Amino acid sequence: MSYHVNEKGYYGNFGGAYIPEMLYPNVEELRDNYLKIMAEPAFQEEFQELLRDYVGRPSPLYFAKRLSEKYGANIYLKREDLNHTGAHKINNTVGQILLAQRLGKKRIIAETGAGQHGVATATVCALKGIECVVYMGAVDIERQAPNVARMKMMGATVIPATSGSQTLKDATNEALRDWINNPVDTHYIIGSVVGPHPYPDMVARFQAIISEETRKQLTEKIGKPNPDYVMACVGGGSNAIGMFYHFLDQEDVKLIAVEAAGKGVHTGESAATTALGKEGVLHGSRSIVMQTEDGQVIEPYSISAGLDYPGIGPQHAHLHTSARAKYVSITDEESLEAGLQLSRLEGIIPAIESSHALAYLEKMQFKGDETVVVCLSGRGDKDLATYMKYFGL
Amino acid sequence: MNRLKQLFEEKKGNILSIYYTAGYPNLNSTLDIAEALEKAGADFLEIGVPYSDPLADGPVIQKSSQTAIDNGMTVKLLFEQLKDLRKRVSIPVLLMGYVNPVLQYGVENFCASCAEVGVDGVIVPDLPMYEYEEMYKDCFEGHKLSNIFLITPTTSEARIRKIDELSNGFIYLLSTSSTTGKNLSVSNEIEDYFARIKGMNLKNPTMIGFGISDNKSFSKASEYANGAIVGSAFVKLMGEENYLEKIPAFISSMKGKEAMTV
Numbered sequence: 022m023s024y025h026v027n028e029k030g031y032y033g034n035f036g037g038a039y040i041p042e043m044l045y046p047n048v049e050e051l052r053d054n055y056l057k058i059m060a061e062p063a064f065q066e067e068f069q070e071l072l073r074d075y076v077g078r079p080s081p082l083y084f085a086k087r088l089s090e091k092y093g094a095n096i097y098l099k100r101e102d103l104n105h106t107g108a109h110k111i112n113n114t115v116g117q118i119l120l121a122q123r124l125g126k127k128r129i130i131a132e133t134g135a136g137q138h139g140v141a142t143a144t145v146c147a148l149k150g151i152e153c154v155v156y157m158g159a160v161d162i163e164r165q166a167p168n169v170a171r172m173k174m175m176g177a178t179v180i181p182a183t184s185g186s187q188t189l190k191d192a193t194n195e196a197l198r199d200w201i202n203n204p205v206d207t208h209y210i211i212g213s214v215v216g217p218h219p220y221p222d223m224v225a226r227f228q229a230i231i232s233e234e235t236r237k238q239l240t241e242k243i244g245k246p247n248p249d250y251v252m253a254c255v256g257g258g259s260n261a262i263g264m265f266y267h268f269l270d271q272e273d274v275k276l277i278a279v280e281a282a283g284k285g286v287h288t289g290e291s292a293a294t295t296a297l298g299k300e301g302v303l304h305g306s307r308s309i310v311m312q313t314e315d316g317q318v319i320e321p322y323s324i325s326a327g328l329d330y331p332g333i334g335p336q337h338a339h340l341h342t343s344a345r346a347k348y349v350s351i352t353d354e355e356s357l358e359a360g361l362q363l364s365r366l367e368g369i370i371p372a373i374e375s376s377h378a379l380a381y382l383e384k385m386q387f388k389g390d391e392t393v394v395v396c397l398s399g400r401g402d403k404d405l406a407t408y409m410k411y412f413g414l
Numbered sequence: 415m416n417r418l419k420q421l422f423e424e425k426k427g428n429i430l431s432i433y434y435t436a437g438y439p440n441l442n443s444t445l446d447i448a449e450a451l452e453k454a455g456a457d458f459l460e461i462g463v464p465y466s467d468p469l470a471d472g473p474v475i476q477k478s479s480q481t482a483i484d485n486g487m488t489v490k491l492l493f494e495q496l497k498d499l500r501k502r503v504s505i506p507v508l509l510m511g512y513v514n515p516v517l518q519y520g521v522e523n524f525c526a527s528c529a530e531v532g533v534d535g536v537i538v539p540d541l542p543m544y545e546y547e548e549m550y551k552d553c554f555e556g557h558k559l560s561n562i563f564l565i566t567p568t569t570s571e572a573r574i575r576k577i578d579e580l581s582n583g584f585i586y587l588l589s590t591s592s593t594t595g596k597n598l599s600v601s602n603e604i605e606d607y608f609a610r611i612k613g614m615n616l617k618n619p620t621m622i623g624f625g626i627s628d629n630k631s632f633s634k635a636s637e638y639a640n641g642a643i644v645g646s647a648f649v650k651l652m653g654e655e656n657y658l659e660k661i662p663a664f665i666s667s668m669k670g671k672e673a674m675t676v
Contacts, residue, residue, distance in 0.1 A: 029544065039513055041470040041539040042564040043591045045573075184476055185466065197469045204568060204591045302514045302540065303467065315488040316518030317466040 024269040024336070024345055030218025033343060035309075035335035038217035039302045043201040047209075048305075050124065052219045058123050059116075059226065071115050072230065075148070076105050078112075080231075082238035082394070087366040094387035097248070098397045099235055101260060102371065108399030109228060109260045110141035114210055116227035118145040121208035128152045128207045132196040134161055134189030134256075135326035135374075136168025137399060138212030143177035153177040156195040158188035161326060168403060186320040189330055193304050213257025214334030217305030221262075221334045228263025235394055236267055248392035250385070252277040254377040255348070256292070256328035258337045260398035265346065276346035278337065279377045281323035286350055292321035292329045293350040295341050303331065308338040324353035324407060325373040327399070355380040357411050360401060372399030373407060417506040418534045418560050418583045421458060422619045422640065429641025430455070430632065430668060431621060432648050433510060435462040435478040436495070437487025439652055444495050449502045450658050454665035456505065457641065460537060463489060463511030470539050472595030474646040478653070489519045496531040508562065508583075510537040521550055525557040535560030535583045543573075543580065551580070560584075566591045567607045574614065584619040587611060587639055589626070595646035598625030600634050608638035629670035644668060 030036050030052075038048055058064055072078040081100045089096045101109035114131075121129060129146050131153070133139030139155040146153035155172055159181040162169055172179050185191040193215075200209045214221040214228075236246035251268050253261035255278045268274040283291035291297060294309055301310035303318060311319040311331040323329040333341075340346040351359075356373055359380035364370045371379060375398045382395070401408065408414070421429070432451050436444045448459055464479035464487050471479070489511075499507060509528060516524050516538060528536065536559055541550065546561060554561045560583025565574055568591055577585060587608070589598050598604075611620060622635035623643035635642035651657060651664055 037545060038542055039540045039545070040542065042569060043470065043566050043588065043593075045542075045566075046568040046570075184473075185480070190467065194467050194469045198472075198593045201470065202592045202596075299518070301517060302512075304469075305540070310514070312514070312518065314518065315490070316515035317483055318514070 022343060024340060026218065026222040026336070032336045032339035034300070035307050035338040036218055036221060037307050038305060039307065040217045040305045041201070043204065044197070044217070047200060047204055048217050054124060055120060055219050055223050058120055064119060064123065068116060068119055072112070076111050076115060077103060078230065079234040079238070080104055082235055082242065084242070085367050088363065091366065092382050092385070092387060095390065095392045096382070097239070097392070097394045098369070099231060099264065099394055101231065101396060101398050102369070102375070102400035106141050106144050107402065108137045108141070108372065109231060109263060110138045110212060111144065112230055112263065113212065113224050113227040113259060114138070114141040114145045117208070117210045118149055118151070121210070122149065124208060126206060126208035128154070128203065129210055130154045130156065130196050130199050130207055131210045131212060132156050132189065132192040133212065134158070134192065134329065135403065136161070136165040136172070137327060137403070139177070139179070140168050140171045142210050142212070143172040143175040146177060147175040154199065155179050156182050156192040156199070158182045158186070158192045160187040161189065161192070165326060165403070188320065190318065190320070197304070213259040214262045214336060215257045215304055215306065215332060221306065221336055224259055225262045225266060225336060228259050229266035231260065231263035231396065232265060232267035235264070239394070243392060247271050247274050248394045250275045250277060250391065250393040252279065252378045252381060252393065253396040254279045254328060254374050254398060255333060255337060256281070256330045256374065257332070258334040260396050262334060262336060264396040269345065276340070277381060278346050278348045279381045280348060280350040281325055281328035281377055282350035282352045283322040283324070285352055290322035292323040292331070294331065294333045295348040296350060298332070306335045308332050308335040309341065325356065325377065327372070327374040328377065349381055349384070351377045351380040355383070357408065359383070360408060361412060369397070370401035371397055372401050373404045375399055416534050416558055416560060418458065418508070421506050422584060425457065427640055428636045428669070429457045429621065430665070431458045431460060431641065431643040432456045433460040433462060433643060433645035434649055434652055435464055435475065435482050436492050437464060437482030437485050438478040438649070439481065439657060441485040441487060442495070444492065445498060445502055446658055447652065447661070448499070448507065450661040451665070452503050452505050454662040455669065456665055458506035458508070460508045460510045460643065463492060463509055463515055465512040465515055468512060470593055472593040472646060474595045474649050478649045489515050489524070493527045493531060496533065500532040506534045507532070508535040508537055509533055513538050513541045521553055525553045525559055528559055529557040533559070535562055537562040537586065539564055543577065547580065562586050564588055567604070571614070574611070574616070578616045578618055581618045584621050584640065585616060586643070587620045587622045589622055589624045589635070592624060594624055596625050597627060598631045612638050629668055632668050633670060
């Protein structure tokens with residue numbers, strides 16, 4: 022079975038480009054050019070150089086000794102939290118800004134939830150001296166003031182999305198509307214493996230560096246490229262796709278994707294899309310979507326602003342329905358406890374998003390000597406207030 | 415014969431279509447508005463099926479959709495309301511909405527319900543041509559529903575030809591590449607585009623939409639197409655007090671001279 026996109030833009034039944042005609046030329050331009058541009062030696066040279074000297078790659082693969090002792094397995098952390106700007110998001114924005122330049126675009130737009138993707142976009146726009154407009158839900162602007170300040174510091178314009186529930190889903194709608202109204206000079210840097218084809222594939226290819234490095238690093242450390250398990254958290258799913266990418270066709274590697282259960286999968290305050298969603302179309306692709314019986318999109322909830330998205334990327338929908346990867350979920354409380362535990366055992370404060378992946382270790386049954394790689398997608402600085410409040414520190 | 419095809423055979427120009435959102439301003443206003451529009455002289459109607467994430471729409475239609483959803487409007491309820499459609503309204507009626515609610519209702523069910531209540535066609539802006547051909551075309555045609563495609567100033571000629579081939583009602587010509595609710599500022603560029611489309615001698619009639627808000631823009635659009643579609647300007651009116659009573663004056667002002675001679 023193929024886990025990759027076909028020539029029509031589909032992963033099994035999922036994907037496609039469900040976009041109004043106004044967006045067609047933009048998406049077509051991207052579709053016809055992204056692979057060509059990414060294959061150019063000059064592009065690759067600049068991309069690799071920026072990843073190395075600007076982002077700080079390769080990110081370390083760290084053997085977490087005390088965590089491993091606790092769970093009786095060999096646990097490695099892929100340290101995306103050590104990237105410039107503190108998360109995996111920058112891998113994709115560096116790639117897309119180079120692509121946008123080669124397409125002759127003069128203006129960049131992006132959506133952001135917690136602000137990590139917004140910051141990563143503002144960063145590369147500053148680097149290249151390109152105008153940057155970030156749409157962010159009005160509610161999220163209130164919740165994530167430090168990231169709003171970072172974007173402004175780097176010269177981006179942050180526009181509050183005041184429609185709907187005023188969070189990530191609405192920021193994405195506003196960014197798409199901006200793109201409809203500015204079709205010629207603007208490139209839309211989508212932050213996750215969502216959106217119309219070719220976005221899910223393009224973002225996956227930029228994030229695939231995570232698993233590419235992991236296989237090399239594992240070979241150096243344990244003499245073989247494949248671990249027994251690979252784990253990552255999933256909102257839209259970009260760090261998870263990056264972490265899974267080069268393992269997809271390695272069927273001996275078990276893939277575990279951890280969604281946010283919020284206050285509990287069936288409490289009505291959750292973002293566990295595969296558990297609660299049905300097939301549907303959101304933001305330009307056919308995937309699994311949390312929605313009412315009538316097809317209205319439901320506003321999800323998670324304590325982690327990076328995971329409260331009512332859909333997942335179409336490739337994830339395919340990996341889920343084909344059972345190539347196992348989709349599970351972790352509650353707010355479980356994730357916060359796992360975040361505190363990693364801080365105390367390893368001296369690493371993880372983003373609450375990444376804490377969801379770590380929390381699932383608690384639910385695994387390891388047999389002796391198994392090797393596990395967990396994607397530590399981001400650092401927890403942005404979440405300190407939430408941790409402090411919960412633990413009364 | 416499909417009412418839409420009949421209309422375009424009988425009337426060649428100055429055709430006025432009005433878009434409004436089902437369930438807005440009140441849950442049960444859908445048919446009252448349709449009836450008032452026909453009496454006032456609208457040539458056909460596009461009833462919007464509200465959706466939580468209408469990404470091609472500007473603020474006016476977004477707000478009407480959200481209010482309609484909050485009022486309790488659903489696809490299922492809309493079809494119940496439309497059971498009396500053909501007792502009260504004789505002009506062509508299209509449903510316009512995003513693909514996800516249609517998928518959840520079931521494409522086959524949706525087409526069957528449209529045919530049952532006397533809906534003549536469907537506009538689904540985020541249903542792409544490829545998916546339509548592969549998965550929906552047979553179902554639409556089986557129920558004699560016109561599927562309306564959109565084209566914009568940046569749609570390529572080859573694609574327009576393909577759309578013309580697949581269309582069986584009219585082609586929805588967007589005045590600009592934009593979301594709904596902006597004013598049409600007629601420029602040489604736009605007139606060139608309208609003229610270019612007119613010069614292609616498409617087999618389907620065309621209707622111009624997006625930015626049509628008064629007699630001036632309606633008349634301008636009618637020079638190049640069979641008529642024009644008014645959306646946001648009308649939806650805005652529906653948000654006012656005594657909205658039903660204001661419909662005749664709105665339609666007369668849109669049509670201008672033509673209305674006075676009728």
